[in-house]
Amino acid sequence: MKFNKVWLMLVLSLSFVLVLAACGGGDGDTGTDDESANDDNGEETVSGPQSGGTITAGMYSAPGHQFNPLFYSDAYEANILSFTHEQLVQLDQDLQWAPSLAESWEINEDYTEITFTLNDGITWQDGEPFTADDVVFTYETIMDEDYVAAGGVRTSYVVKLDTVEALDPQTVKFTYTESNVNAIFDASFYIVPKHIFGDVPLAEMPDHSASRRAGEVIGTGPYQLTDMLENEQYVLTAYEGYWQGTPYLDGITWRVIEQSVMPGLLESGEIDMIAEPNGVPAADFERVDALDNITTFVTQDFGYQYMGFKLHHRTADDVENGVIDPDNWIENEKLSDVRVRQAIVYAINREGIVNGLLFGMGDVLNAHFPAASWAFDEDAPEKYEYSPETAEALLDDAGYVDQNGDGFREDPDGNEWVLNLDYPTGNQVRERSAPIIVENLEAVGIKVDLRNPREAGPHFDMLEKDNTDWDLYLAGWSLSAADPDPSGIFLSTDAYNYTRWNDPHSDELIKKGVQAPEAFDQDYRREVYAEWAHYVSEQVPQVFLYSNTSNYAYNAKLQNVKEYPSTIYTDSHLWYLEQ
Secondary structure: OOOEEOOOOOOOOOOOOOOOEEOOOOOOOOOOOOEEEEOOOOOEEEEOOOOOOEEEEEEOOOOOOOOOOOOOOOHHHHHHHHHHOOOOEEEOOOOOEEEOOEEEEEEOOOOOEEEEEEOOOOEOOOOOEOOHHHHHHHHHHHHOOOOOOOOOOOHHHHOOEEEEEEEEOOEEEEEEOOOOOOHHHHOOOOOOOHHHHOOOOHHHHHHOHHHHOOOOOOOOOOEEEEEEEOOOEEEEEEOOOOOOOOOOOOEEEEEEOOHHHHHHHHHHOOOOEEOOOOOOOHHHHHHHHOOOOEEEEEEEOOOEEEEEEOOEEOOHHHHHHOOOOHHHOEEOHHHOOHHHHHHHHHHOOHHHHHHHHOOOOEEEOOOOOOOOOOOOOOOOOOOOOOOHHHHHHHHHHOOOEOOOOOOOOEOOOOOEOEEEEEOEOOOHHHHHHHHHHHHHHHHOOOEEEEOOOEOHHHHHHHHHOOOOOOOEEEEEEOOOOOOOOOHHHHOOOOOOOOOOOOOHHHHHHHHHOOOOOHHHOHHHHHHHHHHHHHHHHHHOOEEEEEEEEEEEEEEOOEEOOOOOOOOOOOOHHHOEEOO
16 A cells, blocks of 8 residues: 555554753744756756645535634534644644744743743734733633633633743743643643734623634634635635745635545545545545545544433533533433443444444544553453343343333333434444444334434534433544543533533542642553543443544645644645645
8 A cells, every 4th residue: 555654553652751841943934945957858847845826625524613712612623723723832743742832841840830932923813923911811711710601611721720921922831730740731722812802701702703704713823714605615825924934835725525525526636635533434545545646644543433421411501601510410310320321332333333334444442542542551441342132131130121012122110211312414434323323222122213413513512502302422532642631521520521421430530640749650640541441431421432543635746744643734834735
């Protein structure tokens, strides 16, 4: 095969290095003189980076129309933000923290303070200077008590944050309430402009034109969102004043396309790139990999697909007020028995989904950590091999039996027992797995109402707002490659705890995993996460389905693409089209 491949089963080792300072960063000039030469016919040719041209990238579902990093929620919106906005630091090819908006940083001995020095000469895409005040504003907004009520879900970045202060226009200091193992990661969120949002009431910020309207979304990144036809295409135009030098490409256009037509569009050159969040489907990969005009890159995904259990629902008042208080939650009795949840895992032929729908380009998952993570421990979680017989025995033991002879089980009180299943469009494998899951569950007597799929944006909006008739749902997580800390998803009080799992022991173990000073030892953390993974697999707050490979494809003429384990979007200002 011709693709540049990172071995699929390789467990990437992310060393936990206590770096007290990091230096580097761009000097503001990415341009090089084009070198001219003559070909065999005496005609002049150009080698090296050339400016000009645009590329068209495809994604399978439309963004949820939120382009303010403080409030975005889906991976399709992230496809835009990856080019328009930036962070203080970014991951390099070795999954170590490297400079971005910050040129360097220093951390005190007990990891309670981290001070960043910002790069000079950075401007927002409207020409205003970027300063430490923008960093302070971003983090103080997330810390605001009304942030969640306004629709924000990024609270995990500020759990241990005490203060963030601008020491001068180029220096910003984060102070934590205790030693913070993830101090750098917690300071790695996208930065938003204070001069745009500083006077906007927080509740109005998500619907502000600078959060939603092309031409008004302002970041520090190499490209600006300048035009869009909602649900169809999103146009990014090179920002000439970009602090690392004007991008070589004139722009990038994102088109929303159907997965089924993607190979043909790549072959014809109508689209130039398929990348995050789902890449090239495994069913199409061999065909795409054989195209002479396409370069492919395969790496192990840091995320996974799952079927969530809505174990609790928030009250209508809490949803309206943006409150996440487990003490107020209403238990979903249809899924309260752990034996029922375990039975559901046994009943689903996950290996069949991987082999049949992913063509073997993935792995069945039994815990939160995929193989790409250093926290992955194959032996830690319970293994749920496909076993309808075990599922039936567990359901019988829990008192869920077919009492009226219709082929479906009633609950222990003899009432009809139907589980609703909701899922989004956009990911063909996920869409095709939904009826397979229903078939598997009905084979053991569980009646499922498979509801019509929705676009990803509305699906996740309803999921976040805890619609009270939801029982089962399909979704996926794109996990951070920087650190495996699961607190942003699994802590009971976290906004992204969509299952509304309320388990004090799980919370205790998650917090133990980042407890200083012990957690400065990666072996300690690995042991804690193995214990947590085992516990989660026993309690089954969700069905871990599979982790697939990330199959990226891009035009062979597109040069300077950095094929990192976590993304191919790094330093997109250096991309150019070979003439």
